[in-house]
Amino acid sequence: MAQWTRRRFLLAGAATAGALVVGWGALPPRQRLHATEPLRFGGDAVALNGWVVLAPDNTVTVVVPRAEMGQGIHTALPMLVAEELDMPLARVAIAAAPPDKIYANLAALRDALPFHPDDTGTAQAFARWTLAKVARELGISLTGGSSSVKDAWLPMREAGAAARGMLVAAAARAWGMAPSTIRTDNGELFHDASGRRATYGSFAAAAALESPGDVVLKEPRAFRLIGRDVPRREGRAKVDGAARFGIDARPPGMVYAALRMAPTLGGTLAGINPAGVLDMPGVLSVIDISNAANGAFGGQTGAQAGVAVVAKTFWQAKVAAEALAVRWHPGPHADLSGEAILGALRGALDGEGHHEYFSRGDVDAARAHDSGEVPGHVIRAEYSVPFLAHAAMEPVNCTAQVADGKVRLWLSTQAPSIVIGIAASVGGVAREQVELHEYLLGGGFGRRLEGDMVAQAVAVARECHGLPVQVIWTREQDIRHDVYRPAAVARLAAMLDAAGTIKSWEFTGAGGALTGQFTLRNLGVPAAGPDRTTIEGAYDMQYEIPHQRIAHAAVDSAVPLGNWRSVGHSYNAFFKESFIDEMAHAAGKDPVAFRAAMLLAYPRHAAVLAMAVRAAGTPPAGRAHGVALHQSFGTIVAQVAEVSVRDGAIRVHRVVCAVDCGLAVNPGHIAQQMESAVAFGLSAALGGAITIEGGAVQQSNFGDYPVLRMGQVPVVETVIVLSTEPPEGVGEPGVPPVAPAVANAVFRLTGQRLRSLPLRLA
Known part of the structure; x- marks a missing residue:
């Protein structure tokens, strides 16, 4: 049985205290079917609820509240409505959600509580229930945490089923028939006994005036659309160039802005001399944007000190910005180095006061009372990972206009409700006076959860006399001024008993806590309590080990930190799964059998592991298989990496992914996301590292911050476990197991245990 620490109890109490006082937490959650304001569409189309609009020509428009950034959400979410509505997907269009609280992402916030999966008691359930209610009241709409389908699974299906009920009621009234005698199929209503049918x-x-009655959702066995491979609706447009991304926005009269930003972390502008630049071709103005955050969250939008050059074309603006004479104050971190950062992390591990996220049994007592039958079998190791940039293919950009008392944005974003707030603050208008035009994302990975580019663009637009202006970062700026995945160090110690089974397990990590930085930058409020992202994937592992202690030391970071695809799981899985392999080797056991023996109480995990190993088969001569198993965002993934080493270079030829994500809404999308995640994770595992010297990021482009080339991407095979459980996350869970699976294969080939990323052979 998991033990609750005092702080974990207080976390649950903080989420529920107010509810206990007033009884609010015991009330049912507020509805998510009807928006505050009715949806308005042109022509004779009518809104049947806050998600479904029906036109007389028998086309349906579904409101989609999440961003399409390559994960197929513009296809998966309409599938949920179309399934319950009995509507062909080909007749379903989509529209971006207006700023209403029914579209808030409840799952992303609800799942942020630092509970172990075994924590299923009343207090934990009530804390999750209450936090979901809080999320509904806050109304934060965002795409992140692999939560889009998970959050929409019930409300969007209910919206489709309710709309269907209203149509049946309208037909029953018009035809004088009992609703139970009317069936629906393919966007039509049928009364078989009389032969009547209608679209x-x-x-x-008429349906808009009806009540849906008792809404009954389909059982999974009745699904005809959910569970099928459906091509992504935006796929063709991406192939033929018709797809529109944020950088493609072209409002009339638009001008461009290129930036110069402080080269050091925390650097500030000392002075500019625009002489000569203002006379360059196409240049319109030079604008100090160091005050881009003024009036917004106390200067905490994350917009970095700098200067914008506005011109008629981006090239003109870029050339002029590079020629601009700028002086900088280096700021308080001018001497910061990677060596100092690593030293601070190790120092934190040496210190005291680590926050204990999970404990079971008594690690100290287990060691103290060890019989000594297997002397020397306490294994210790230290692992580390560097900072990482997002490096999305579409560089950071935002188009903004400040005119007529309004702020207009043209933007690719993962967090519309957040950027609306930032735009309102910087632009000096009410939230209701911000218009947001959303576009496809050319990669997100957590970077477009941020609003720094919005603060910059609105600050520039304020000085452009009503002209819309597009701010574009160069690739170098994208790499050097990112919000980075934290660097982290972990020390692990485990003891084997006489049977070669892990008896005790201790995991202590150190790194920056990104949630506090994120909420202050983007919401104007500091985070309360410990940050679960620092230790996720370590404190909530499923291996059955009788004595465990998992703790973390949060270290203040001068390097800006942000959400990165799979966040803390991306490094904690590397630490955990690599060390599990070390323990298997020390015990003289096969690493797969070693894991399986610790999963007797977790049959789903054991089944996923077995499926991956079975599908991988036997490696060819000269190659080895490495295994990793990890659960993140509710989804269990086992990966087998087939690796070779030649002339000191690591080559990954094939990766087999077995996935249990609950019910597979669109299996083709899941396979695509596993392929994407493997490429993303391998880029980091084999080459990704952001280093700091002299207070500045050293990397600048794909030459020194490489991503996998097409010829380096391995064959990825995905095996999906059939399930009728509710869907879980898919976009991120394929990333964490990649690095440890490769590292474990390298050990089998070379005998070298690689304990830091990126993987480098001695």
């Missing part, structure tokens, strides 16, 4: 569209106006 949904012919009853659109």
Whole structure:
């Protein structure tokens, strides 16, 4: 049984205290079916609820509150409505969600509580329930945490089923029939006994006046659309160039802005001399944007000190910005180095006061009372990972206009409600006076959860006399001024008993806590309590070990930190799964069998591991298989990496992924996300590292911050476990197991245990 530490109890109490006082937490959550303001569409289309709009021509528009950044969400979410509505997907269009609280992402916030998966008691359930209610009231709409389908699974299906019920009621009233005698199929209503039939569209106006009655959702065995491979609706547009990303925005009269930003972390502007630059071709103005955050969250939007050059074309603006004479104050971190950062992390591990996230049994007592039958079998190791940039293919950009008392944004974003707030603050208008035009994302990975580019663009637009202005970062700026995945160090110690089974397990990590930085930058409030992202994937592992202690030391970071695809799981899985392999080797056991023996109480995990190993088969001569198993965002993934080493270079030829993500809404999307995650994770495992010297990021482009080339991407095979459990996350869970699976294969080939990323052979 998991033990609750005092602080974990206080966390649950903080989420529920107010509810206990007033009884609010015991009330049912507020509805997510109807928006505050009715949806308004042109022509004779009518809104049947806050998610579904029906037109007389029998086309349906579904409101999609999440960003499409390559994960297929513009296809998966309409599938949920179309399934319950009995509507062909080909007749379903999509529209971006307006700023209403029913579209808030409840799952992303609810799942942020630092509970172990075994924590299923009343207090934990009530804390999750209450935090979901809080999320509904806050109304924060964001795409992150692999939560889009998970969050929409019930409300969007209920919206489709409710709309179907309203149509049946309208037809029953018009035909004088009992609703139970009317069936629906393929966007039509049928009364078989009389031979009557009609399209949904012919009853659109009448249905809007009806009640849906008792909404009953389909059982999974009745699904005809969910569970099928459906091509992504934006796929063709991406192939033929018709797809529109944020950088493609072209409002009339638009001008461009290129930036110069402080080269050091925390650097500030000392002075500029625009002489000569203002006379360059196309240049319109030079604007100090160091005050871009003024009036917004006390200067905490994350917008970095700098200067913008506005011109008629981006090239003109870029050339002029590079020629601009700028002086900088280096700021308080001018002497910061990677060596100093690593030293601070190790110093934190040497210190005291680590926050204990999970404990079971008594690690100290287990060691103290060891019989000594297997002397020397306490294994210790230290692992480390560097900072990482996002390096999305579409560079950071934002187009903004400040005119007529309004702020207009043209933007690719993962967090519309957040950027609206930042734009309102910087632009000096009410939130209701911000218009957001959303576009496809050319990669997100957590970078577009931020609003720094919005603060910059609005600050520039304020000085452009009503002209829309597009701010574009160069690739070098994208790498050097990112919000980075934290660097981290972990020390692990475990003891084997006489049978070669892990008896005790201790995991202590150190690194920056990103949530506090993120909430202050983007919401204007500091985070309360410990940050679960620092230790996720370590404190909530499923291996059955009788004595465990998992703790973390949060270290203040001068390097700006942000969410990066799979966040803390991306490094804690590397630490955990690599060390599990070390223990298997020390015990003289096969690493797969060693893991399976600790999963007797977790049959789903054991099944996923077995499926991956079975599908991988036997490696060819000269190659080895490495295994890793990890659960993140509710999804269990086992990976087997097939690796060779030649002339000191690590080559990954094939990766087999077995996935249990609950019910697979669109299996093709899941396979695509595993392929994407493997490429993303391998880029970091084999080459990704952001280093700091003299207070500045040293990397600048793909030459020194490499991502996998097409010829380096391995064959990725995905095996999906059939399930009727509710869907879990898919976008991120394929990333964490990649690095340890490769490292474990390298050990089998070379005998070298690589304990730091990126992986480098001695």
